Amino acid sequence: MDLRRRFSGFTYVLPALVFIVVIFMIPLTYTVVMSFLRWNLLRPDLGIRAAGFSNYERLFTDSFTLETIGRTFYFVVGSVLLELLVGLSIALALDTEFKGWKIVQSILLVPFMIAPVVVGFVWRFILNNDYGPVIHFLKQIGLSGLTDKPLLSNPSMAMPVLILADAWEFTPFVVLVLLAGLKSIPYEPYEAAFVDGAGSIQRFLYITLPLLRSSMLVAVVIRTLTSLRVFDIVFIMTGGGPGTSTETLAFYGYRIAFQSYNIGFSSAINMLTFGIAIIFTILYMRVIGGGKNYD
Amino acid sequence: MIRRKPIARIIVFVVIALALVWTLVPLAWILLSSFKFETDQFSIPPKWIPDRLTLQNYARFFGNTEFVRSLFNSVLITFLSTAIALILGVPAAYALARFNWKHANAIAFVVLLARMTPPIVMVLPFFMIARFLNISNTYLPIVLALSFFSVPFAIWMMRGFFQEIPSSLEEAAMIDGCTRLQSLRRVVLPLVMPGLSATSILCALIAWNEFLFALVLTGRDTRPLPVLVNMFVSERNIEWGVMSAAAIITVLPMVIFGLLVQNDLVRGLTMGSSK
Numbered sequence: 001m002d003l004r005r006r007f008s009g010f011t012y013v014l015p016a017l018v019f020i021v022v023i024f025m026i027p028l029t030y031t032v033v034m035s036f037l038r039w040n041l042l043r044p045d046l047g048i049r050a051a052g053f054s055n056y057e058r059l060f061t062d063s064f065t066l067e068t069i070g071r072t073f074y075f076v077v078g079s080v081l082l083e084l085l086v087g088l089s090i091a092l093a094l095d096t097e098f099k100g101w102k103i104v105q106s107i108l109l110v111p112f113m114i115a116p117v118v119v120g121f122v123w124r125f126i127l128n129n130d131y132g133p134v135i136h137f138l139k140q141i142g143l144s145g146l147t148d149k150p151l152l153s154n155p156s157m158a159m160p161v162l163i164l165a166d167a168w169e170f171t172p173f174v175v176l177v178l179l180a181g182l183k184s185i186p187y188e189p190y191e192a193a194f195v196d197g198a199g200s201i202q203r204f205l206y207i208t209l210p211l212l213r214s215s216m217l218v219a220v221v222i223r224t225l226t227s228l229r230v231f232d233i234v235f236i237m238t239g240g241g242p243g244t245s246t247e248t249l250a251f252y253g254y255r256i257a258f259q260s261y262n263i264g265f266s267s268a269i270n271m272l273t274f275g276i277a278i279i280f281t282i283l284y285m286r287v288i289g290g291g292k293n294y295d
Numbered sequence: 296m297i298r299r300k301p302i303a304r305i306i307v308f309v310v311i312a313l314a315l316v317w318t319l320v321p322l323a324w325i326l327l328s329s330f331k332f333e334t335d336q337f338s339i340p341p342k343w344i345p346d347r348l349t350l351q352n353y354a355r356f357f358g359n360t361e362f363v364r365s366l367f368n369s370v371l372i373t374f375l376s377t378a379i380a381l382i383l384g385v386p387a388a389y390a391l392a393r394f395n396w397k398h399a400n401a402i403a404f405v406v407l408l409a410r411m412t413p414p415i416v417m418v419l420p421f422f423m424i425a426r427f428l429n430i431s432n433t434y435l436p437i438v439l440a441l442s443f444f445s446v447p448f449a450i451w452m453m454r455g456f457f458q459e460i461p462s463s464l465e466e467a468a469m470i471d472g473c474t475r476l477q478s479l480r481r482v483v484l485p486l487v488m489p490g491l492s493a494t495s496i497l498c499a500l501i502a503w504n505e506f507l508f509a510l511v512l513t514g515r516d517t518r519p520l521p522v523l524v525n526m527f528v529s530e531r532n533i534e535w536g537v538m539s540a541a542a543i544i545t546v547l548p549m550v551i552f553g554l555l556v557q558n559d560l561v562r563g564l565t566m567g568s569s570k
Contacts, residue, residue: 012390015401016383016446023443024409027420034420086314093310097305104311106554108318113553115504117521121528122321125328125535133324133341141313168321176560200303229413232506236525250415250507257419258511266419274416281411285404 002120031274034267041213041261055268064244067273071159072248076227078163079170080220087174087219088166094175095182105179112172119235123165127151155245158238162246165233170226174219181215182208214287221284247272298478325480326445329353329539336535352540362523363542369545372509373502376441383442384449385491389479391450392457402547409449414507416444422511429503437519441505445498452497456490457483493559503549520545 038051059065094105096104111119126134130149138146151157189207200208223278234240239246247255253273256265327343328336329352335345356362389403417440425436460483468478483489506521513522526547527538553560 005478008559010390012386014403015407016387016450018377019383019442020406020409023439024417026403027417027424028412029415030423032421047432054475054560060434083407093307093314098307099306106557107312109554109560110550111318113500113550114546115506115521115524116504117504117524118545119344121524121538121542124528125539126321126324128469131337131339131341133343134320135337136341168317176557196524199469225411229415230436231415233505235506235510236528246529247311253415253419256506263419263423270413272417277411277413277416278408281408283409285407286466 017236030261031267031270034263035271037264037267039263047269051264055265058265059268059272064118065269068244068247068249068252069227070107071246072228074106074159075163075166075230075246075248079166079227080223082163082167083174083223085173085219087171087220088216090175091182094179108175109172112176114169116169116232117236119152119165119169120233120248121232123161123168124152124237128160143170152238153242158246162230162233162237166230169233170213170223174223177219177222178212178215181212185211203262217287221280221287225277225280225284228280229273232279248258249276308425313563320512325365325542327541328535329543331536331539333390333534333536338467352536355537356540356544361467364516365518365520365523366544368434368513369503370515372437372441372517372519374504375434376445377495377498379442380437380445381451381491381495384446384494385453388450388453389457389483392454393462406447406450409443410451414505418507418511425512431512434517436510437517440508440512441502444501446504447502449494449498452494453490456487456494457541460486490559495555496556497560500549503545503566544557 034052035055036053038046038049038054040046067247090108094101094108114122126132127150129135135151146157151161183210190203191209193203193207229250230248231254233249234246234248235254238246242249249269250273253266253269256262256269304534327345330348330350331345332347332349332351333341335347338345392530421436423430430436463481464486465475465478468482469475473481503519504521506525508521509519510525513519517529520541526536527533527541
């Protein structure tokens with residue numbers, strides 16, 4: 001019986017497992033192989049040659065790589081921090097369950113359902129220097145110094161604007177996760193604290209925040225993983241520019257592959273991106289593993 | 296606590312009001328723009344509500360065969376990849392929830408890793424393989440690529456829903472003479488129906504909104520809506536009105552479906568780590 005159960009269970013998993021392994025492992029292996037080749041689609045005359053570690057050598061000696069990692073982390077840290085702070089405030093406000101909170105919650109969720117490409121388009125539109133309403137508003141309240149140059153063509157402003165657009169889309173996700181965390185906090189500790197005379201700030205610092213820790217960790221790790229791969233809004237809002245001031249790892253890999261057609265070097269860049277993703281995935285496994293002990 | 300209540304309520308009110316403005320300004324602008332005449336798009340200072348409204352932008356969207364084709368492509372690609380995700384993912388999720396294997400964790404890790412892999416890592420090999428097999432102009436590469444995201448997603452999400460159903464229910468059915476497959480169909484599936492609909496909607500959301508793979512793996516005849524939106528933004532003279540209409544058409548179905556399952560969103564998106 002036991003053997004049969006095990007066997008029949010495996011047949012349920014097999015199709016999906018084969019699918020994932022084939023669709024995952026073949027392209028992944030292909031990337032690894034390509035990263036050791038000198039291969040440029042624009043120079044078929046040079047053919048495909050073994051490159052040894054030269055793509056990786058170039059990757060790790062070029063200061064541009066480090067700058068790109070720096071820009072990627074600027075984006076990740078900026079957007080995740082902003083989303084956490086804004087998301088926490090909104091989640092706390094929604095947790096009070098005032099009249100009509102269900103409708104408010106639904107409205108606040110909408111940006112999260114929107115395709116990132118459309119988010120980029122919308123933000124480009126409202127920030128358009130001539131007829132964008134937000135720029136017009138900034139000028140009216142006397143921030144015209146900020147808008148002398150179109151925001152997205154200003155090397156020091158382009159990245160903060162991307163972070164804002166990203167936060168607009170993904171803060172609702174953080175709100176959802178934190179709200180679920182807040183709802184699962186039992187009422188007893190608050191009662192006890194109230195009896196002991198703790199003020200609301202103390203209750204927040206010593207009860208809410210510590211009990212919300214695992215929810216915040218989950219939100220932060222997932223958002224870090226997803227914003228590390230940011231591509232869509234960069235592509236549509238700035239194209240990595242002005243110059244390369246908003247070029248992230250994913251965009252760098254894309255540009256080298258589909259604008260320079262340097263397949264080998266692009267694969268090496270993508271392996272680096274993959275390595276960073278693996279580190280955060282393992283971290284994530286730890287986080288959920290840790291969370292389970294508290295259940 | 297009672298003394299502080301008015302202040303707390305004011306703070307809550309202010310936070311909610313700011314959040315609503317922050318969320319609604321871009322949405323309202325794009326929605327209103329989709330009903331504006333082309334000349335009103337360029338008024339300086341920008342006008343929120345023009346003197347007259349029009350459906351002309353939507354008429355132009357649906358009058359353009361290329362646009363309608365994109366809409367059709369989006370629907371087809373989304374439907375196919377979601378179907379694959381459910382057909383492969385649901386049985387696997389059931390088995391992972393029910394049987395204790397030594398290697399269940401290793402399988403779970405592969406599934407999670409596949410889900411967490413940055414798309415950029417996969418898109419170049421996908422492109423090269425599609426080129427090599429000469430299937431670049433078909434729906435096959437994009438559907439397979441999207442399924443690659445949604446199959447692991449469906450497994451993780453459905454596993455959580457299956458775990459909630461006590462296995463004693465099935466055992467009872469099996470003692471009454473059902474086979475495992477019968478008990479799955481008659482006892483378990485009706486109970487996970489809400490989870491199943493949430494899972495399929497989220498799989499559809501992933502496929503519908505995906506951009507990078509669609510950009511690289513689709514051509515003139517197969518490209519879905521996000522690629523269409525991008526094409527018009529990159530051109531010099533953006534037709535803001537028609538593009539706003541296209542944006543609204545792209546966004547609307549997923550917002551409606553997404554809000555229907557908002558309560559199950561958290562579990563789906565945190566991969567079962569919070570209930």
